[in-house]
Amino acid sequence: MSKSPLKDTLVFEPIQVGDVTLSNRIVYCPTTRFRAAKSPNEIGAHLPSDLMLEYYSQRAQYPGTLLVTEATFVSRGAGGYDGIPAIATEEETKAWKKIVDAVHAKKSFISLQAWFLGRVADARILKKEGQKYVAPSVIYPDGRTKHLSEKAGLPLTELSIPEIHDLIHKDYAIAAKNAMSAGFDFFEIHFAHGYLPDSFLHESSNQRTDKYGGTIENRARFGLELIDHLSTIIPPSKLAIRLSPWAEIQGIYEETSPIPQFSYFLDQLQKRANNGQELGYVSVVEPRVQGVVTADLEDMKGSNQFVEEVWKGITLRAGNYTYDAPEFKQIKEDVSNGRTLVGFSRYFISNPDLVSKLKNDPSSLVKYNRELFYQPYNWGYNTYDGKDYDEDTEKKRVAKPIQRSEVNL
Numbered sequence: 232m233s234k235s236p237l238k239d240t241l242v243f244e245p246i247q248v249g250d251v252t253l254s255n256r257i258v259y260c261p262t263t264r265f266r267a268a269k270s271p272n273e274i275g276a277h278l279p280s281d282l283m284l285e286y287y288s289q290r291a292q293y294p295g296t297l298l299v300t301e302a303t304f305v306s307r308g309a310g311g312y313d314g315i316p317a318i319a320t321e322e323e324t325k326a327w328k329k330i331v332d333a334v335h336a337k338k339s340f341i342s343l344q345a346w347f348l349g350r351v352a353d354a355r356i357l358k359k360e361g362q363k364y365v366a367p368s369v370i371y372p373d374g375r376t377k378h379l380s381e382k383a384g385l386p387l388t389e390l391s392i393p394e395i396h397d398l399i400h401k402d403y404a405i406a407a408k409n410a411m412s413a414g415f416d417f418f419e420i421h422f423a424h425g426y427l428p429d430s431f432l433h434e435s436s437n438q439r440t441d442k443y444g445g446t447i448e449n450r451a452r453f454g455l456e457l458i459d460h461l462s463t464i465i466p467p468s469k470l471a472i473r474l475s476p477w478a479e480i481q482g483i484y485e486e487t488s489p490i491p492q493f494s495y496f497l498d499q500l501q502k503r504a505n506n507g508q509e510l511g512y513v514s515v516v517e518p519r520v521q522g523v524v525t526a527d528l529e530d531m532k533g534s535n536q537f538v539e540e541v542w543k544g545i546t547l548r549a550g551n552y553t554y555d556a557p558e559f560k561q562i563k564e565d566v567s568n569g570r571t572l573v574g575f576s577r578y579f580i581s582n583p584d585l586v587s588k589l590k591n592d593p594s595s596l597v598k599y600n601r602e603l604f605y606q607p608y609n610w611g612y613n614t615y616d617g618k619d620y621d622e623d624t625e626k627k628r629v630a631k632p633i634q635r636s637e638v639n640l
């Protein structure tokens with residue numbers, strides 16, 4: 232096995248993305264880990280914790296690397312899961328700033344992924360937090376979310392036009408401002424995986440008859456209005472989006488090809504770029520994965536080739552880039568156009584030093600353990616050292632439920 236297949240390749244050539252210059256083209260893609268902590272003054276647990284500070288600092292160790300945070304709620308209304316960080320209050324913004332400062336101290340860069348769950352939310356948590364349960368149309372993604380909604384006595388409601396306006400002008404706008412004051416290099420809108428923005432784009436989740444539904448142009452309207460408004464608040468070079476054209480998860484399915492819808496959307500972004508309003512990057516999930524799992528080969532329907540034909544700026548592609556390790560032909564092919572970054576999530580969980588390993592010795596990569604992705608402990612989070620744990624013994628030794636003392640207050 233070649234010990235350094237990526238060392239002397241384009242992957243380790245610097246590249247300008249928005250206003251920053253990365254030293255390499257490997258990116259940590261957003262990875263939800265449920266380690267946000269409880270604030271003493273609020274219901275819910277949405278404060279970035281010191282466990283997270285350590286986690287991101289570790290992954291920033293190769294100078295010049297771009298990290299994208301786990302999906303982060305833009306407001307309380309965006310929520311509906313416990314343990315997810317938010318960036319809606321001053322306290323949350325300050326806690327994020329500590330993390331951003333730590334990443335910058337390592338000379339790396341960090342993008343905030345902005346999240347609004349919409350119909351995928353757990354209605355019981357929205358109810359507990361006094362929030363509405365909203366979507367473009369009243370179509371539950373599955374039986375379970377419908378059941379939880381009935382149990383909570385909180386039905387899904389169709390967003391009204393004033394509510395859509397508020398989402399753009401308040402929820403996302405406040406979060407974007409907060410992200411800038413925390414010092415984030417980018418604000419990436421989570422436009423993938425069936426969450427609220429993505430659910431506007433698909434016919435299977437958007438049956439509106441007003442200007443936000445019914446045609447390709449109308450289904451793209453929410454996203455474009457959001458991007459246009461945010462571009463007046465923060466420089467477009469600091470804005471980014473993440474799309475998953477091929478994901479059929481969380482109630483999203485396609486009767487026809489997604490390419491016309493997504494090409495239109497990307498073409499509109501390219502038109503803005505041609506007018507001097509170019510986004511920092513466009514992130515796309517490859518069809519080699521479906522959400523958080525590797526796709527079956529027969530499920531792999533399409534290709535993201537069309538993305539780079541329409542969108543001429545920086546693209547970030549992610550999804551099972553280790554399938555052809557250690558040759559990494561796919562990575563080499565994808566970066567060869569000079570404007571593509573390649574993202575990793577699962578192998579970055581189990582290899583905080585992933586960038587160095589890919590550069591110098593991919594044979595030392597440690598396999599991840601899916602059982603540890605969402606535990607409420609530090610075990611399997613910052614203690615991930617790749618050993619085969621004896622679960623019972625190790626859990627007792629290093630398990631560390633998140634404590635108030637670890638919260639950034």
Ligand SMILES: Cc1cc2nc3c(=O)[nH]c(=O)nc-3n(C[C@H](O)[C@H](O)[C@H](O)COP(=O)(O)O)c2cc1C
Binds near residue numbers: 302344551576577
């Ligand atoms: C535990 C876990 C959490 C994830 N959380 C997010 C998330 O918050 N936002 C997002 O856009 N994608 C999320 N993803 C998807 C990853 O960003 C990525 O697209 C996917 O894991 C494929 O990349 P990989 O093969 O390198 O893991 C998550 C994946 C995993 C495994």
